[in-house]
Amino acid sequence: MSGLRILVPVKRVIDYAILKVVPLRRGIPRNVQPADMHSQQKIKPRINKAQTGVETAGVKHSLNPFDELSIEEAVRLRERKGPIKVEDILALSAGGPKTPDVLRTAMAMGADRAFHIDVPEKGDGGPEPLTIAKMLRAVVEKENVNLVLLGKQAIDGDQGQTGQMLAGLLGWPQATQASKVEVKDDAGTVEITHEVDGGVETLRAKLPMVITTDLRLNEPRYASLPNIMKAKKKPLEKKTLADLGVEDTRRLKTLRVTEPPPRKGGGKVEDVDGLISKLKELGAL
């Protein structure tokens, strides 16, 4: 094979901050539990008034964490200098005017260039997975891509369909939820490990192929300042769905999005016997 031409589709999603585990050395405890949570703001997604989705106006956004893993893996494939040289890493995202933010992040992490597919924000959760998969197929064909690395899902819609649909449309092999990706030889043999119930499964396939990424694949880097500056000069092309011959048709209708029911308070039992009889009463034993 001549070289790896990797496509990494990414999505801009609501950001969230969580309690941090601080890696410290020299006798300072690793787990710093804040006395109160005031120092860190926790994101609480809210359902919008029309009950069609999560409120996104005025909420911080960032790169979907699974997509961050894909970018990182693409960059590591290049850095590892494996049997096939990485020729191109193309980041792509479909969305409104703020989409270039995440593409710049992807390029700061190491993608070479980016496509912004301009899709107006209509508050309907964006194009459906099949539309996105068709769009990606068009890009794969036009840009001569031979490896697509996608996050296994976006944390907003949680659909987890795009990678699989794309593999189907292209007729390519696919490996989902990869926890390890290894290019074995210059003929394009790739070994992918993923976690399954009760163990780890290793798959082998030949390029071209589609891989979706899971959490344990790698630990994405922070972009360095020089790379952030360089990313500003990398090419970012704007395109439309029509340019790629795809129409944003909807096959699904969201009826309602609601908050999960509030948690009910628990009960107390006196002793182990009490616990056992309670579990029996609830049919758990």
Place this chain on the structure above:
Amino acid sequence: MATVLRRIGARPFLRASRSLPSFQSCFHARATEYLQNHDPDLSESQRTVREAIARICSDFPDEYWARLDELHQFPTELYEALARQGWLGICLPQRYGGSELGISEAAVMMQTIAESGGGMTGASSIHMNIFGLEPVAKFGTGEQKERWLVPLIAGRQRACFGVTEPNTGLDTLQLQATARRSGDDYLLSGQKVWISTAQKADKILILVRTAPRDREKPSQGLSLFYTDLQVPEVQITEIPKMGRAAVDTNSLFFDNWRVPMRDRVGQEHEGFRMILHGMNAERILIGAEALGLGFAALRRASLYAKDRHVFGRPIGQNQGIQHPLADSWMKLEAARMMIYQAAQLYDQGYTGGEYANAGKYLAAEAAFEACERAILAHGGMGYAKEYHVERYLREVFIPRIAPVSREMILNYIGERMLGLPKSY
């Protein structure tokens, strides 16, 4: 989604949106949001810096800083994280690994570090590296820049800065420490005081007298050196102090300290002019650090005031609590406007010191007031270390005093802007 969020707990994520200001969907830059990135006035590059630094700093919460303060331990982890990602070179030339951004961006960086909870501890741990070597970048030879800037930016060498002496404070031209020629070297003798980070710094940028003071040309006769600090001829003694215990401050005694000619920056006797060059920038950065501390205090105070219920309602509902905090927000924002105006002017080549000085003054005073009010809003809890605001208050004295006192700034404005006679 919830499941995913929990599973992702393996690694912190914090992203502020980075983009050009978009006023269509206007929402406020709330002072209660941790390192918010919605200030409507920031440039795109400032927003980028804010986002990236916020992301790094969110790994170092208040508890980290409280712990280091207690243990008198340098924030190596933050320093290394910033060095690894190229931030120490934010203002330095690209040729040596820097990014050549302006003071406008460096000020955002320093404000953000202080605002994350790092306060003056976080800021001081890298402060000198950010702008201190400007005289080297400006007046050093190519060989010196290669030898000094590259390891500094990469975080392999730490630098400190030595001007002040026990008998010479703001009257820098009266410096007494000397360097006399001895063959191809200089021999340095004298004292320096208030030298931050000298315990561990590899290098010092030091200003000493090479010719006796000339009444006609008082700004001549001082020379600047950048040289190895950890040598037997230099005795470094830490000064116990009120706050910022994690970043050491020291007095230095040195006698016949041999410094090679190649470690002299620029021309002999011209050191003062070179040092002067970075003064406005330093005031702007210290001012920005003060702002960060002030906003951190305000954030904690506002959140606490909303949360804490007394007599059946949040204490923040009482105007006695609410109004001082609102007043602090206005003062901090006003100071922020001036600091960033000064930064912008500096980056455009403006050399006047009125905005840099006034901005530093206003920012430090606003921050001090915000820290004090944060403690008072917390009541007894504010006096407990657990709530961090007492640490902020101990640190906020630094920008009030350094690098120039409030009184000297008033003198400067009185003379330069009001045309009044010199009072000292």
